[in-house]
Amino acid sequence: MIDVLIVGGGVAGCSAAITARMRNLSALVIYAGGGALEKAHRVDNYPGLPEISGPDLLEKLRSHARNMGAQLQHALVQKVMPMGDSFSVLAGNEVYEARTVLLCGGTARVNPLPGEEDLLGAGVSYCATCDGMFYKGKRIAVVAGGEEAVEEANFLADLGDVIYVEERKHATDGLSPAIQHLKDKPVAIKREEQGMVLVTDQQELAVDGIFVLRPAVALTQLLPEVATDKGHVVVDRDMMTNVPGVFAAGDMVGNPLQAAKAAGEGTTAAIAIAQYVRKHA
Template identity: 45%
Template sequence: MPYDIAIVGGGPAGLSAAVNARARNKSVLVVSNDYRESPLYRAKQVDNYLGMPGQSGAALLDAYYRHAEETGATFRGGRVLNIMALDGTCYLGIGSEMEEARAVILCTGVSQGKKFPGEAEFLGRGVSYCATCDGMLYRDRPVAVVGLAPDAPEEANFLQGLGCQVTYVSGKRPEALDPAIPWVRAGRLEITGEAAVTALRVNGEDIPADCVFLLRHAVPPTDLLPGLALEGGYVAVDREMKTNLPGVFAAGDCTGLPLQLSKAVGEGLIAGQRAAEYVDQLCDSEVINSITCEKGE
Protein backbone atom coordinates (compact mmCIF):
# COMPACT_ATOMS: atom_id res chain seq x y z
CA MET A 1 0.00 0.00 0.00
CA PRO A 2 1.28 3.49 -0.79
CA TYR A 3 1.78 6.04 1.95
CA ASP A 4 -0.80 8.81 2.06
CA ILE A 5 1.89 11.50 2.02
CA ALA A 6 5.62 11.46 1.30
CA ILE A 7 7.68 14.40 2.54
CA VAL A 8 11.00 15.14 0.85
CA GLY A 9 13.20 16.78 3.48
CA GLY A 10 13.41 16.49 7.25
CA GLY A 11 14.04 20.09 8.32
CA PRO A 12 11.57 22.34 10.20
CA ALA A 13 9.13 22.56 7.27
CA GLY A 14 9.16 18.81 6.62
CA LEU A 15 8.79 17.87 10.28
CA SER A 16 5.99 20.41 10.77
CA ALA A 17 4.20 18.96 7.74
CA ALA A 18 4.63 15.44 9.13
CA VAL A 19 3.16 16.35 12.54
CA ASN A 20 0.14 18.05 10.99
CA ALA A 21 -0.52 15.27 8.46
CA ARG A 22 -0.31 12.65 11.23
CA ALA A 23 -2.76 14.72 13.30
CA ARG A 24 -5.21 14.00 10.47
CA ASN A 25 -4.44 10.29 10.67
CA LYS A 26 -2.53 10.11 7.41
CA SER A 27 0.34 7.68 6.92
CA VAL A 28 3.50 9.73 6.39
CA LEU A 29 6.95 8.92 5.04
CA VAL A 30 9.75 11.45 5.60
CA VAL A 31 12.77 10.97 3.35
CA SER A 32 15.85 12.98 4.25
CA ASN A 33 19.48 13.07 5.21
CA ASP A 34 20.32 13.08 8.91
CA TYR A 35 18.65 16.23 10.28
CA ARG A 36 21.80 16.91 12.31
CA GLU A 37 23.54 17.85 9.05
CA SER A 38 21.30 20.92 8.74
CA PRO A 39 22.95 24.35 9.07
CA LEU A 40 20.27 25.15 11.65
CA TYR A 41 21.59 22.36 13.86
CA ARG A 42 24.91 24.19 14.12
CA ALA A 43 23.32 27.49 15.19
CA LYS A 44 24.37 28.24 18.76
CA GLN A 45 21.44 30.52 19.46
CA VAL A 46 18.11 31.27 17.74
CA ASP A 47 16.50 34.47 19.03
CA ASN A 48 13.71 35.19 16.51
CA TYR A 49 11.43 32.19 17.10
CA LEU A 50 8.33 33.46 18.89
CA GLY A 51 8.20 32.68 22.60
CA MET A 52 11.37 30.58 22.59
CA PRO A 53 14.36 32.95 22.41
CA GLY A 54 17.85 31.72 23.19
CA GLN A 55 17.33 28.14 22.06
CA SER A 56 20.12 26.44 20.12
CA GLY A 57 19.37 25.10 16.66
CA ALA A 58 20.29 21.61 17.89
CA ALA A 59 17.77 21.78 20.76
CA LEU A 60 15.01 22.94 18.43
CA LEU A 61 15.65 20.30 15.75
CA ASP A 62 15.98 17.53 18.33
CA ALA A 63 12.58 18.52 19.72
CA TYR A 64 11.03 18.75 16.24
CA TYR A 65 12.31 15.31 15.30
CA ARG A 66 11.09 13.70 18.55
CA HIS A 67 7.67 15.29 18.08
CA ALA A 68 7.31 13.97 14.52
CA GLU A 69 8.62 10.55 15.53
CA GLU A 70 6.17 10.30 18.45
CA THR A 71 3.22 11.00 16.13
CA GLY A 72 4.07 7.84 14.19
CA ALA A 73 5.68 9.29 11.06
CA THR A 74 7.99 6.88 9.25
CA PHE A 75 11.54 8.07 8.57
CA ARG A 76 13.83 6.87 5.83
CA GLY A 77 17.37 8.07 5.21
CA GLY A 78 18.50 8.76 1.67
CA ARG A 79 18.14 11.09 -1.28
CA VAL A 80 15.06 11.23 -3.50
CA LEU A 81 16.41 11.21 -7.05
CA ASN A 82 13.20 11.52 -9.05
CA ILE A 83 9.43 11.68 -8.64
CA MET A 84 6.84 10.57 -11.17
CA ALA A 85 3.13 11.28 -10.72
CA LEU A 86 0.76 8.85 -12.45
CA ASP A 87 -2.97 8.18 -11.92
CA GLY A 88 -3.20 9.59 -8.41
CA THR A 89 0.04 8.00 -7.19
CA CYS A 90 3.47 9.58 -6.86
CA TYR A 91 6.45 7.25 -7.32
CA LEU A 92 9.63 8.33 -5.55
CA GLY A 93 12.99 6.92 -6.63
CA ILE A 94 15.21 6.68 -3.54
CA GLY A 95 18.57 5.29 -4.54
CA SER A 96 17.80 2.09 -6.43
CA GLU A 97 14.44 1.60 -4.67
CA MET A 98 10.94 2.99 -5.05
CA GLU A 99 8.29 4.28 -2.64
CA GLU A 100 4.70 5.26 -3.42
CA ALA A 101 2.49 8.00 -2.00
CA ARG A 102 -0.77 9.69 -2.88
CA ALA A 103 0.67 13.16 -2.31
CA VAL A 104 4.13 14.69 -1.99
CA ILE A 105 5.35 17.67 0.00
CA LEU A 106 8.67 19.18 -1.14
CA CYS A 107 10.65 20.56 1.81
CA THR A 108 14.06 20.40 0.20
CA GLY A 109 15.47 23.71 1.41
CA VAL A 110 17.48 25.82 -1.01
CA SER A 111 19.69 24.18 -3.59
CA GLN A 112 23.34 24.92 -2.95
CA GLY A 113 25.35 25.89 -6.00
CA LYS A 114 24.76 25.90 -9.73
CA LYS A 115 25.07 22.96 -12.07
CA PHE A 116 28.58 22.17 -13.26
CA PRO A 117 29.39 22.81 -16.94
CA GLY A 118 28.39 19.70 -18.86
CA GLU A 119 26.16 18.33 -16.09
CA ALA A 120 22.81 18.94 -17.75
CA GLU A 121 24.08 18.03 -21.23
CA PHE A 122 25.43 14.63 -20.18
CA LEU A 123 22.73 13.61 -17.68
CA GLY A 124 21.94 9.97 -18.50
CA ARG A 125 25.00 9.81 -20.78
CA GLY A 126 27.67 9.55 -18.12
CA VAL A 127 26.37 11.85 -15.37
CA SER A 128 24.66 10.11 -12.45
CA TYR A 129 23.36 11.14 -9.04
CA CYS A 130 23.25 7.61 -7.60
CA ALA A 131 26.14 5.15 -7.22
CA THR A 132 23.97 2.23 -6.11
CA CYS A 133 21.64 2.74 -9.09
CA ASP A 134 24.20 2.99 -11.88
CA GLY A 135 27.44 1.61 -10.48
CA MET A 136 27.08 -1.84 -12.05
CA LEU A 137 27.06 -0.24 -15.51
CA TYR A 138 30.64 0.96 -15.01
CA ARG A 139 32.38 -2.09 -13.55
CA ASP A 140 36.03 -2.25 -14.69
CA ARG A 141 35.73 1.28 -16.08
CA PRO A 142 37.08 4.63 -14.83
CA VAL A 143 34.63 6.81 -12.89
CA ALA A 144 34.90 10.04 -10.90
CA VAL A 145 32.98 10.74 -7.72
CA VAL A 146 32.38 14.37 -6.78
CA GLY A 147 31.75 14.19 -3.05
CA LEU A 148 29.34 16.93 -1.95
CA ALA A 149 27.37 14.96 0.68
CA PRO A 150 28.39 13.27 3.95
CA ASP A 151 27.66 9.76 2.63
CA ALA A 152 29.62 10.28 -0.61
CA PRO A 153 32.73 8.41 0.66
CA GLU A 154 30.58 5.34 1.39
CA GLU A 155 29.18 5.42 -2.13
CA ALA A 156 32.69 5.78 -3.57
CA ASN A 157 33.81 2.78 -1.52
CA PHE A 158 30.80 0.87 -2.85
CA LEU A 159 31.83 1.65 -6.43
CA GLN A 160 35.39 0.54 -5.69
CA GLY A 161 34.02 -2.72 -4.31
CA LEU A 162 32.09 -3.28 -7.53
CA GLY A 163 35.32 -3.07 -9.49
CA CYS A 164 35.02 0.49 -10.77
CA GLN A 165 38.24 2.47 -11.12
CA VAL A 166 37.32 5.34 -8.81
CA THR A 167 38.85 8.80 -8.45
CA TYR A 168 37.38 10.89 -5.62
CA VAL A 169 37.11 14.68 -5.94
CA SER A 170 36.33 16.92 -2.96
CA GLY A 171 37.57 19.87 -0.94
CA LYS A 172 39.56 17.60 1.37
CA ARG A 173 40.15 13.87 1.59
CA PRO A 174 37.47 12.33 3.83
CA GLU A 175 38.58 9.94 6.57
CA ALA A 176 35.97 7.35 5.55
CA LEU A 177 37.34 7.05 2.00
CA ASP A 178 39.07 3.76 1.13
CA PRO A 179 42.84 4.48 1.17
CA ALA A 180 43.15 2.70 -2.18
CA ILE A 181 40.99 5.34 -3.91
CA PRO A 182 42.95 8.27 -5.42
CA TRP A 183 41.85 11.69 -4.19
CA VAL A 184 41.98 14.98 -6.11
CA ARG A 185 41.34 18.36 -4.52
CA ALA A 186 38.25 19.97 -6.04
CA GLY A 187 38.51 23.22 -7.96
CA ARG A 188 36.87 24.38 -11.18
CA LEU A 189 34.94 21.36 -12.44
CA GLU A 190 33.73 20.64 -15.94
CA ILE A 191 32.28 17.45 -17.39
CA THR A 192 33.52 16.81 -20.91
CA GLY A 193 32.90 14.37 -23.74
CA GLU A 194 31.22 13.99 -27.11
CA ALA A 195 28.38 11.48 -27.40
CA ALA A 196 28.99 10.53 -23.75
CA VAL A 197 31.22 11.57 -20.86
CA THR A 198 34.93 10.93 -21.30
CA ALA A 199 36.47 13.00 -18.50
CA LEU A 200 36.02 15.23 -15.49
CA ARG A 201 38.15 18.35 -15.92
CA VAL A 202 39.49 19.70 -12.59
CA ASN A 203 41.34 23.01 -12.81
CA GLY A 204 42.13 22.30 -16.45
CA GLU A 205 43.43 18.76 -15.83
CA ASP A 206 41.38 15.88 -17.30
CA ILE A 207 40.56 12.86 -15.14
CA PRO A 208 39.47 10.04 -17.49
CA ALA A 209 35.97 8.93 -16.56
CA ASP A 210 33.17 7.10 -18.32
CA CYS A 211 30.80 8.35 -15.61
CA VAL A 212 30.83 11.25 -13.16
CA PHE A 213 28.82 10.60 -10.00
CA LEU A 214 27.66 13.91 -8.50
CA LEU A 215 26.70 13.11 -4.92
CA ARG A 216 24.96 16.13 -3.41
CA HIS A 217 22.85 16.46 -0.27
CA ALA A 218 19.69 16.61 -2.38
CA VAL A 219 18.50 16.91 -5.96
CA PRO A 220 16.97 20.33 -6.83
CA PRO A 221 13.13 20.23 -7.00
CA THR A 222 13.03 20.97 -10.72
CA ASP A 223 15.28 17.96 -11.38
CA LEU A 224 13.03 15.80 -9.19
CA LEU A 225 9.89 16.89 -11.02
CA PRO A 226 10.21 18.17 -14.59
CA GLY A 227 7.47 20.70 -15.28
CA LEU A 228 7.48 22.10 -11.75
CA ALA A 229 6.88 25.85 -11.97
CA LEU A 230 9.36 28.28 -10.43
CA GLU A 231 9.10 31.94 -9.47
CA GLY A 232 12.30 33.88 -8.94
CA GLY A 233 14.26 30.63 -8.74
CA TYR A 234 12.04 29.17 -6.01
CA VAL A 235 9.15 26.67 -6.19
CA ALA A 236 5.96 28.58 -7.01
CA VAL A 237 3.10 27.89 -4.58
CA ASP A 238 -0.25 29.45 -3.71
CA ARG A 239 -1.45 30.23 -0.17
CA GLU A 240 -2.37 26.56 0.30
CA MET A 241 1.20 25.55 -0.57
CA LYS A 242 0.03 23.88 -3.79
CA THR A 243 2.40 23.76 -6.73
CA ASN A 244 1.28 23.70 -10.36
CA LEU A 245 1.35 19.85 -10.29
CA PRO A 246 -1.63 17.94 -8.85
CA GLY A 247 -0.85 16.28 -5.52
CA VAL A 248 2.46 18.11 -5.11
CA PHE A 249 2.89 20.69 -2.35
CA ALA A 250 5.95 22.61 -1.15
CA ALA A 251 6.99 24.40 2.03
CA GLY A 252 9.95 26.09 3.68
CA ASP A 253 13.05 27.63 2.15
CA CYS A 254 12.44 26.05 -1.27
CA THR A 255 9.39 28.33 -1.71
CA GLY A 256 11.38 31.55 -1.29
CA LEU A 257 12.22 34.39 1.05
CA PRO A 258 12.39 34.99 3.92
CA LEU A 259 14.53 31.96 4.76
CA GLN A 260 13.35 31.91 8.37
CA LEU A 261 12.44 29.19 10.84
CA SER A 262 8.98 30.60 11.62
CA LYS A 263 8.04 30.72 7.94
CA ALA A 264 9.21 27.14 7.39
CA VAL A 265 7.22 25.77 10.33
CA GLY A 266 4.10 27.70 9.34
CA GLU A 267 4.23 26.65 5.72
CA GLY A 268 4.85 23.06 6.79
CA LEU A 269 1.66 23.18 8.87
CA ILE A 270 -0.38 24.44 5.90
CA ALA A 271 1.17 21.93 3.48
CA GLY A 272 0.51 19.02 5.86
CA GLN A 273 -3.12 20.03 6.31
CA ARG A 274 -3.79 20.66 2.64
CA ALA A 275 -2.05 17.49 1.51
CA ALA A 276 -4.23 15.53 3.96
CA GLU A 277 -7.34 17.17 2.49
CA TYR A 278 -6.13 16.30 -1.02
CA VAL A 279 -5.72 12.64 -0.02
CA ASP A 280 -9.24 12.61 1.47
CA GLN A 281 -10.68 14.02 -1.77
CA LEU A 282 -8.72 11.49 -3.79
CA CYS A 283 -10.05 8.62 -1.68
CA ASP A 284 -13.63 9.94 -1.91
CA SER A 285 -13.30 10.09 -5.68
CA GLU A 286 -12.00 6.52 -5.79
CA VAL A 287 -14.95 5.30 -3.71
CA ILE A 288 -17.46 7.07 -5.99
CA ASN A 289 -15.79 5.65 -9.10
CA SER A 290 -15.83 2.18 -7.57
CA ILE A 291 -19.55 2.40 -6.81
CA THR A 292 -20.25 3.71 -10.30
CA CYS A 293 -18.33 0.80 -11.85
CA GLU A 294 -20.23 -1.73 -9.73
CA LYS A 295 -23.57 -0.25 -10.81
CA GLY A 296 -22.44 -0.32 -14.42
CA GLU A 297 -21.76 -4.01 -14.14
Protein backbone atom coordinates in the same frame (compact mmCIF):
# COMPACT_ATOMS: atom_id res chain seq x y z
CA MET B 1 -0.28 4.04 -1.29
CA ILE B 2 1.20 6.81 0.86
CA ASP B 3 -1.03 9.83 1.49
CA VAL B 4 1.84 12.33 1.49
CA LEU B 5 5.48 11.82 0.60
CA ILE B 6 7.61 14.62 2.02
CA VAL B 7 10.90 15.46 0.32
CA GLY B 8 13.13 16.90 3.03
CA GLY B 9 13.48 16.17 6.73
CA GLY B 10 14.04 19.65 8.13
CA VAL B 11 11.68 21.91 10.07
CA ALA B 12 9.03 22.25 7.34
CA GLY B 13 9.07 18.55 6.50
CA CYS B 14 8.86 17.34 10.10
CA SER B 15 6.20 19.89 11.00
CA ALA B 16 4.13 18.72 8.04
CA ALA B 17 4.61 15.07 8.96
CA ILE B 18 3.43 15.70 12.54
CA THR B 19 0.31 17.54 11.38
CA ALA B 20 -0.38 14.97 8.66
CA ARG B 21 -0.39 12.22 11.28
CA MET B 22 -2.70 14.35 13.46
CA ARG B 23 -5.06 14.36 10.46
CA ASN B 24 -4.75 10.56 10.16
CA LEU B 25 -2.73 10.63 6.94
CA SER B 26 0.12 8.23 6.23
CA ALA B 27 3.35 10.20 5.86
CA LEU B 28 6.78 9.24 4.55
CA VAL B 29 9.66 11.71 4.99
CA ILE B 30 12.69 11.14 2.77
CA TYR B 31 15.79 13.25 3.34
CA ALA B 32 19.41 13.13 2.19
CA GLY B 33 20.97 15.47 4.74
CA GLY B 34 20.38 17.91 7.57
CA GLY B 35 20.51 21.08 5.51
CA ALA B 36 21.31 24.49 6.95
CA LEU B 37 19.85 23.64 10.37
CA GLU B 38 22.34 20.83 10.94
CA LYS B 39 25.16 23.37 10.58
CA ALA B 40 23.65 25.94 12.95
CA HIS B 41 25.69 26.23 16.17
CA ARG B 42 22.84 27.87 18.06
CA VAL B 43 19.23 28.83 17.36
CA ASP B 44 17.84 31.57 19.62
CA ASN B 45 14.52 32.42 17.96
CA TYR B 46 12.66 29.10 17.77
CA PRO B 47 9.68 29.53 20.14
CA GLY B 48 9.93 27.54 23.35
CA LEU B 49 13.44 26.20 22.70
CA PRO B 50 15.91 29.04 23.33
CA GLU B 51 19.64 28.50 22.85
CA ILE B 52 19.18 25.10 21.24
CA SER B 53 21.73 23.86 18.70
CA GLY B 54 20.62 23.18 15.15
CA PRO B 55 21.39 19.43 15.33
CA ASP B 56 19.50 19.10 18.64
CA LEU B 57 16.45 20.89 17.22
CA LEU B 58 16.57 18.68 14.16
CA GLU B 59 16.68 15.53 16.29
CA LYS B 60 13.75 16.70 18.43
CA LEU B 61 11.67 17.37 15.32
CA ARG B 62 12.46 14.02 13.72
CA SER B 63 11.87 12.15 16.97
CA HIS B 64 8.49 13.88 17.33
CA ALA B 65 7.53 12.93 13.77
CA ARG B 66 8.55 9.30 14.33
CA ASN B 67 6.62 9.13 17.60
CA MET B 68 3.53 10.37 15.77
CA GLY B 69 3.83 7.45 13.37
CA ALA B 70 5.51 9.10 10.40
CA GLN B 71 8.11 7.05 8.53
CA LEU B 72 11.52 8.66 8.03
CA GLN B 73 14.03 7.39 5.53
CA HIS B 74 17.51 8.56 4.55
CA ALA B 75 17.82 8.60 0.76
CA LEU B 76 18.19 11.00 -2.14
CA VAL B 77 14.94 11.66 -4.00
CA GLN B 78 15.92 11.70 -7.66
CA LYS B 79 12.62 12.02 -9.51
CA VAL B 80 8.94 12.81 -8.91
CA MET B 81 6.70 11.66 -11.75
CA PRO B 82 3.02 12.71 -12.02
CA MET B 83 0.90 9.64 -12.81
CA GLY B 84 -2.60 11.11 -13.11
CA ASP B 85 -4.17 10.78 -9.66
CA SER B 86 -0.90 9.89 -7.92
CA PHE B 87 2.86 10.30 -8.09
CA SER B 88 5.73 7.85 -8.51
CA VAL B 89 8.80 8.89 -6.55
CA LEU B 90 12.27 7.47 -7.17
CA ALA B 91 14.45 7.61 -4.05
CA GLY B 92 17.71 5.68 -3.99
CA ASN B 93 16.86 2.39 -5.68
CA GLU B 94 13.24 2.34 -4.48
CA VAL B 95 10.05 3.60 -6.12
CA TYR B 96 7.16 4.85 -3.98
CA GLU B 97 3.59 5.76 -4.90
CA ALA B 98 1.95 8.71 -3.17
CA ARG B 99 -1.30 10.61 -3.45
CA THR B 100 0.47 13.93 -2.81
CA VAL B 101 4.03 15.24 -2.61
CA LEU B 102 5.35 18.00 -0.36
CA LEU B 103 8.66 19.60 -1.37
CA CYS B 104 10.69 20.83 1.61
CA GLY B 105 14.16 20.93 0.12
CA GLY B 106 15.43 23.90 2.12
CA THR B 107 17.97 26.31 0.71
CA ALA B 108 19.71 23.79 -1.54
CA ARG B 109 20.12 25.31 -4.99
CA VAL B 110 21.52 22.89 -7.53
CA ASN B 111 22.99 23.99 -10.82
CA PRO B 112 23.81 20.84 -12.81
CA LEU B 113 27.16 20.71 -14.55
CA PRO B 114 27.05 21.02 -18.35
CA GLY B 115 26.45 17.52 -19.71
CA GLU B 116 25.32 16.11 -16.35
CA GLU B 117 21.60 15.75 -17.03
CA ASP B 118 22.11 14.55 -20.61
CA LEU B 119 24.37 11.71 -19.41
CA LEU B 120 22.37 10.70 -16.33
CA GLY B 121 21.99 6.92 -16.48
CA ALA B 122 24.60 6.74 -19.23
CA GLY B 123 27.78 7.10 -17.19
CA VAL B 124 26.50 9.58 -14.61
CA SER B 125 24.78 8.44 -11.41
CA TYR B 126 23.37 10.12 -8.31
CA CYS B 127 23.41 6.99 -6.11
CA ALA B 128 26.55 5.09 -5.10
CA THR B 129 24.76 2.21 -3.39
CA CYS B 130 22.41 1.79 -6.37
CA ASP B 131 24.97 1.80 -9.18
CA GLY B 132 28.36 1.30 -7.55
CA MET B 133 28.63 -2.40 -8.41
CA PHE B 134 28.53 -1.55 -12.13
CA TYR B 135 31.96 0.02 -11.68
CA LYS B 136 33.72 -2.68 -9.69
CA GLY B 137 37.43 -2.64 -10.48
CA LYS B 138 37.07 0.52 -12.54
CA ARG B 139 38.07 4.17 -12.35
CA ILE B 140 35.43 6.36 -10.72
CA ALA B 141 35.12 10.13 -10.31
CA VAL B 142 33.07 11.60 -7.47
CA VAL B 143 31.73 15.14 -7.74
CA ALA B 144 31.01 15.97 -4.10
CA GLY B 145 28.46 18.62 -3.22
CA GLY B 146 28.82 18.32 0.56
CA GLU B 147 30.15 16.23 3.41
CA GLU B 148 27.31 13.72 2.90
CA ALA B 149 29.32 12.54 -0.13
CA VAL B 150 32.20 11.26 2.01
CA GLU B 151 30.44 8.08 3.17
CA GLU B 152 29.30 7.15 -0.33
CA ALA B 153 32.75 7.88 -1.76
CA ASN B 154 34.29 5.53 0.83
CA PHE B 155 31.82 2.85 -0.26
CA LEU B 156 32.90 3.34 -3.88
CA ALA B 157 36.57 3.13 -2.85
CA ASP B 158 35.95 -0.48 -1.80
CA LEU B 159 34.89 -1.19 -5.38
CA GLY B 160 37.31 0.74 -7.57
CA ASP B 161 39.80 3.59 -7.88
CA VAL B 162 38.12 6.81 -6.77
CA ILE B 163 38.99 10.41 -7.60
CA TYR B 164 37.25 12.93 -5.32
CA VAL B 165 36.55 16.48 -6.50
CA GLU B 166 34.70 19.01 -4.36
CA GLU B 167 31.96 21.01 -6.04
CA ARG B 168 31.63 23.00 -2.80
CA LYS B 169 34.16 23.15 0.01
CA HIS B 170 33.26 20.88 2.93
CA ALA B 171 34.76 18.74 5.68
CA THR B 172 36.52 15.65 4.32
CA ASP B 173 38.14 14.34 7.53
CA GLY B 174 36.53 10.92 7.15
CA LEU B 175 37.62 10.39 3.55
CA SER B 176 39.41 7.10 2.96
CA PRO B 177 43.18 7.45 2.38
CA ALA B 178 42.72 5.19 -0.66
CA ILE B 179 40.81 7.99 -2.41
CA GLN B 180 42.67 10.49 -4.61
CA HIS B 181 41.45 13.88 -3.35
CA LEU B 182 42.05 16.63 -5.89
CA LYS B 183 41.85 20.38 -5.36
CA ASP B 184 40.35 20.87 -8.82
CA LYS B 185 36.89 22.36 -9.31
CA PRO B 186 34.49 20.41 -11.58
CA VAL B 187 33.43 22.34 -14.68
CA ALA B 188 31.61 19.91 -17.01
CA ILE B 189 30.93 16.28 -17.87
CA LYS B 190 31.22 14.75 -21.31
CA ARG B 191 31.46 11.43 -23.07
CA GLU B 192 34.18 10.57 -25.56
CA GLU B 193 35.00 7.39 -27.47
CA GLN B 194 37.16 6.01 -24.67
CA GLY B 195 34.54 6.69 -21.98
CA MET B 196 33.46 9.37 -19.54
CA VAL B 197 35.40 12.58 -18.95
CA LEU B 198 35.17 14.89 -15.96
CA VAL B 199 36.37 18.32 -16.98
CA THR B 200 37.88 20.40 -14.17
CA ASP B 201 39.46 23.85 -14.07
CA GLN B 202 42.85 22.11 -14.16
CA GLN B 203 42.53 19.06 -16.43
CA GLU B 204 40.33 16.47 -18.11
CA LEU B 205 39.96 13.21 -16.16
CA ALA B 206 39.18 10.07 -18.15
CA VAL B 207 37.09 7.70 -16.03
CA ASP B 208 34.61 4.86 -16.39
CA GLY B 209 31.82 6.43 -14.36
CA ILE B 210 30.98 9.69 -12.59
CA PHE B 211 28.96 9.88 -9.36
CA VAL B 212 27.50 13.30 -8.58
CA LEU B 213 26.76 13.17 -4.85
CA ARG B 214 24.78 16.13 -3.54
CA PRO B 215 22.16 16.45 -0.77
CA ALA B 216 19.59 17.36 -3.44
CA VAL B 217 18.99 17.18 -7.18
CA ALA B 218 18.09 20.12 -9.40
CA LEU B 219 14.38 20.94 -9.48
CA THR B 220 14.57 20.75 -13.28
CA GLN B 221 15.51 17.09 -12.83
CA LEU B 222 13.29 16.36 -9.81
CA LEU B 223 10.01 17.80 -11.07
CA PRO B 224 10.45 20.15 -14.06
CA GLU B 225 6.72 20.93 -14.23
CA VAL B 226 6.84 23.01 -11.02
CA ALA B 227 6.89 26.78 -11.58
CA THR B 228 9.58 28.90 -9.95
CA ASP B 229 10.32 32.61 -9.65
CA LYS B 230 13.87 33.84 -9.01
CA GLY B 231 14.88 30.42 -7.75
CA HIS B 232 11.94 29.91 -5.37
CA VAL B 233 8.98 27.57 -5.85
CA VAL B 234 5.73 29.45 -6.50
CA VAL B 235 2.85 28.43 -4.19
CA ASP B 236 -0.66 29.63 -3.32
CA ARG B 237 -2.04 30.36 0.17
CA ASP B 238 -2.41 26.61 0.78
CA MET B 239 1.24 26.02 -0.20
CA MET B 240 0.20 24.19 -3.39
CA THR B 241 2.27 24.62 -6.54
CA ASN B 242 0.98 24.90 -10.09
CA VAL B 243 1.02 21.07 -10.24
CA PRO B 244 -2.16 19.72 -8.56
CA GLY B 245 -1.22 17.51 -5.61
CA VAL B 246 2.29 18.94 -5.28
CA PHE B 247 2.90 21.31 -2.38
CA ALA B 248 6.01 23.14 -1.13
CA ALA B 249 7.03 24.74 2.16
CA GLY B 250 9.99 26.19 4.01
CA ASP B 251 13.05 27.95 2.68
CA MET B 252 12.53 26.77 -0.89
CA VAL B 253 9.43 28.97 -1.26
CA GLY B 254 11.31 32.13 -0.26
CA ASN B 255 12.12 34.60 2.51
CA PRO B 256 12.32 34.91 5.42
CA LEU B 257 14.59 31.91 5.84
CA GLN B 258 13.58 31.18 9.43
CA ALA B 259 12.84 27.89 11.20
CA ALA B 260 9.66 29.19 12.83
CA LYS B 261 8.29 30.30 9.46
CA ALA B 262 9.13 26.90 7.97
CA ALA B 263 7.25 25.14 10.79
CA GLY B 264 4.14 27.22 10.13
CA GLU B 265 4.25 26.59 6.40
CA GLY B 266 4.71 22.86 6.95
CA THR B 267 1.60 22.83 9.13
CA THR B 268 -0.38 24.89 6.60
CA ALA B 269 0.64 22.54 3.81
CA ALA B 270 -0.31 19.43 5.79
CA ILE B 271 -3.79 20.78 6.57
CA ALA B 272 -4.31 21.63 2.89
CA ILE B 273 -3.01 18.18 1.89
CA ALA B 274 -5.52 16.50 4.22
CA GLN B 275 -8.32 18.41 2.54
CA TYR B 276 -6.93 17.57 -0.91
CA VAL B 277 -6.63 13.84 -0.15
CA ARG B 278 -10.17 13.59 1.18
CA LYS B 279 -11.57 15.56 -1.75
CA HIS B 280 -9.88 13.25 -4.25
CA ALA B 281 -10.46 9.99 -2.38
